[in-house]
Amino acid sequence: MTHEEIKRYFESTPPPLEVNWKPWAKISDTQLFLRSCYTGIYNYNGPLEMCPAW
Template sequence: MTVEEIKRYFTGNPPPKEVNWKPYAKITDAERFLAHAFVLIENHKGKQDDCPAWWRLKEFYQFMKSFNKNSENNER
């Protein structure tokens, strides 16, 4: 999985504005969250796998994919 793949996913499947991600993490503007994560990853000087923003972005991506999959199953 790459940053570009995640960008393409969210371009085609934009998240809702607000996301209750974790008990301790509520995202109030998902587009700003994503834009900020992409900037932090782009400006990271080390290996991408060592970037905390990359970890959060991957985790958010996986959460949204499973959330969207569950939503589709509930509609059937």
């Protein structure tokens, strides 16, 4: 999937507002988290598979 396909997927099927992924990993605003991931992926210059936000 490209970053645009991923973005379209999450726009059409939004995740819950808050996610308790692990006891030590809690995402309190998933939309903000996704926006930061989209920005990181969009601005990454290397191979997409090596992008930390991917």
